[in-house]
Amino acid sequence: KQEVTQIPAALSVPEGENLVLNCSFTDSAIYNLQWFRQDPGKGLTSLLLIQSSQREQTSGRLNASLDKSSGRSTLYIAASQPGDSATYLCAVNNAGNMLTFGGGTRLMVKP
Amino acid sequence: NAGVTQTPKFRVLKTGQSMTLLCAQDMNHEYMYWYRQDPGMGLRLIHYSVGEGTTAKGEVPDGYNVSRLKKQNFLLGLESAAPSQTSVYFCASRNRQGSYNEQFFGPGTRLTVL
Numbered sequence: 001k002q003e004v005t006q007i008p009a010a011l012s013v014p015e016g017e018n019l020v021l022n023c024s025f026t027d028s029a030i031y032n033l034q035w036f037r038q039d040p041g042k043g044l045t046s047l048l049l050i051q052s053s054q055r056e057q058t059s060g061r062l063n064a065s066l067d068k069s070s071g072r073s074t075l076y077i078a079a080s081q082p083g084d085s086a087t088y089l090c091a092v093n094n095a096g097n098m099l100t101f102g103g104g105t106r107l108m109v110k111p
Numbered sequence: 112n113a114g115v116t117q118t119p120k121f122r123v124l125k126t127g128q129s130m131t132l133l134c135a136q137d138m139n140h141e142y143m144y145w146y147r148q149d150p151g152m153g154l155r156l157i158h159y160s161v162g163e164g165t166t167a168k169g170e171v172p173d174g175y176n177v178s179r180l181k182k183q184n185f186l187l188g189l190e191s192a193a194p195s196q197t198s199v200y201f202c203a204s205r206n207r208q209g210s211y212n213e214q215f216f217g218p219g220t221r222l223t224v225l
Contacts, residue, residue, distance in 0.1 A: 101153035
């Protein structure tokens with residue numbers, strides 16, 4: 001059974017810092033990995049999707065990497081802003097139909 | 112284009128009551144999903160559907176039933192609500208075709224069972 005872990009569970013940084021969120025998974029036979037953002041009381045917004053054959057994806061200040069063999073992905077946020085404050089979720093698709101989610105990292109960026 | 116919508120947004124039930132949550136998508140997606148989100152546990156898949164008239168169990172299906180009578184709608188039913196079903200419920204959909212299997216999520220339904 002696939003298990004997804006996100007570390008740290010919570011993170012507080014001053015504005016302007018570069019930061020890294022970590023995601024690890026136990027079964028490396030995945031189709032893709034998706035990073036989501038969730039604001040309090042809201043739904044999930046897809047940030048980046050990395051196919052199993054890819055190493056990284058970039059969107060603006062966000063960069064996600066994937067090392068399938070070691071079961072790891074990182075989400076790098078450059079020059080963090082208070083508007084980046086949210087919970088970030090990592091999800092692995094390894095059965096074609098179902099996503100397995102990590103518990104999330106709650107990020108607070110202080111002005 | 113509204114994407115994925117869910118009704119209701121909030122609901123309070125008493126133990127033993129029944130209710131149906133509605134998910135609708137206007138993107139002509141084949142696949143639809145129901146998840147629940149509990150504190151510290153991420154999202155867990157309840158049921159899913161790969162097309163009109165089909166449903167399948169996910170990770171935590173007990174106590175729930177689903178129906179996909181129309182391609183754009185996916186209903187989640189609770190026949191006899193229990194306090195353990197207090198949670199936030201999210202619906203999602205994705206297109207079957209294409210190499211990118213991105214899921215799109217609705218805004219959620221917050222359910223409290225007393």
